[in-house]
Structures are given as C-alpha cells and as structure tokens.
Amino acid sequence: MNSAVLVFPGINRERDMARTLALTSGRQPTMVWHAERELPAGTDLVVIPGGFSYGDYLRCGAIAARAPIMDAVRAYAANGGLVLGVCNGFQILCEAGLLPGVLMRNENLRFICHDVFLRVERSDTPFTRGYNAGQVIRVPVAHGEGNYIADGETIARLEGEGRVIFRYCSPDGMVDPNWNHNGAINAIAGIASERGNVLGMMPHPENHVEAAIGSTDGRGLFAGLAEALARAA
C-alpha cells in the first residue's frame, strides 16, 4: 500500500495517521505538503488527516480545500483512486466538493473528545472489508464541527444508494439520539462518494489500532484497505 498523507498548516493528526498506515500495511507513507501540485507516482491511497487546517478560519476545511494539492486529489479521485478523509479531512473533502454536504457546529455547541460507538453499515467497500456489516466498533472522536447536514434530496440519495458507511450508535448498535453525539442528520458519522472510492468520517479509527491503547477496533479499516489494494495489485 503506497499511501500519501496530505499535510496542511494546522493539521495535527498526520503523525498518528502515518504511524497507523505504517503499522497496518508495513510501508511508510509519503507525507505530501499542501503546496505540491502532484501526488507521488504510484500512490494507491490518499489520506487527509485531522487537525485544524488554517486554524478553521472562514469555515473548517474551506481554505485547505482550495490548496494546490487538492486539484491533484480531485483528478486522482476522478480516476477512481482511493481517498480517505478523517475529521478535518472529512470537512476538507466536503468543502472540496469530493463529498456532498457539510459539517456544522455540534448541536450542543461543545467540542466533543471521547470514544464513540459506530455501526459499520456495510462491509463490501474497500474501506470496510475488514469488518462485518452491522458490526459495532469503538473509536474516538475529537471535534467541534461534526454535525453532518445536506439538503433533503442529497440525504435521500446517500441513504438510497447505501453511501452512509458509519453511523453513531449505542454499544449494542442501536441508532438513538442519546448516542448521536454531535446531532448529525440520521446519526451519520461517515459517507462515501458516488463511486465509493472516497470516504469521509469524523471519528479517528487511526487512534485505535494498538492493544496498548485499549482498543484495536480501528485496525480493520486500514488492514482491510491494505488487503483490498494487495488483491488489486
């Protein structure tokens, strides 16, 4: 797995992400600065990590979404290349037009920073083949703006086309307002693009891959990706 991790000023989860990618795939990712115009040759996964690119000025992700490297990411995604955006990465993908909708301020106005439970809605995507459909995983969130919203027509399309990949849920997998931490519509925590090759999610699976941390529930996402790419190669 030749992964590229994008780095914008103000991003702060790029090292966690790089460590996880190296651990799960056995290959060190390439760090790619936002001012670059091309992705490294042979890249088979682009990852946009979390953080606070440009201090969340204007709107979270808005300025990073217009950085030079994002034109290369758009072209790469248009060719079917795999793109994963986590947290600020999800916000950037929405602002860049690679995913629909937008992440608004959390409903309760608080920055939320704790573990959440996610229901994996399907296992037949390159991002979730390491899980079973309906499986519940525990991973952390750390965001102030994760309240996903889009217009009614877009939500109906996302749901109808099975593009909601992760939902906030209770420990036993029930979708319930009490477990929908940020107020996202339909408890949406992660969605995929129309072709399924771009995934954005607010929680941080990269932080739950080592037993020393107390949970390895995030590992399936990266191990599954590495396996999908090894098969395709």
Added chain:
Amino acid sequence: MKARVTVTLKTGILDPQGKAIEGALRSLGVEGVTAVRQGKVFDIELEGADKGKAEALLKQAADKLLANTVIENYRVEVLG
C-alpha cells in the same frame, strides 16, 4: 472602491450558534427577541472603478471561497 459581501445561513439550516446567542440575550434580559441567525460580513477593498466588474469579481469570490452555497446565501454590495 469599497465593497461588502454578507454571508447568511439558508432558511431551514439549523444554527446552533444563533440559538446560543438567542438564549444569552434572553438571560441578559433583552426582551422580545424571537430568533437569531449568525452570519458573516466581509469588507473588501478593490482596484478600479467599474461597478459591474466589481460585482462580477465579488460574486466569483463568494462562489469560490467566501460562502459555502450548500448551506449559505450571500449578498454583494459595491459601496463606491
């Protein structure tokens, strides 16, 4: 030339910040406020004196960056 771009949330989009401000006004004893929606104002200075050109440029700025048209509307004013 001076200009102003005002960005507001579209109707129907939930505005948690506006709601919090509304609550704070109530707790300060400011009576009669029935709703608050928070927006943004950009005061911009431009080269040249062509009003039509300025409006086109500001529209471009708003569409490309200043507003996220999924959730926001904007209004452009050339103030002269």
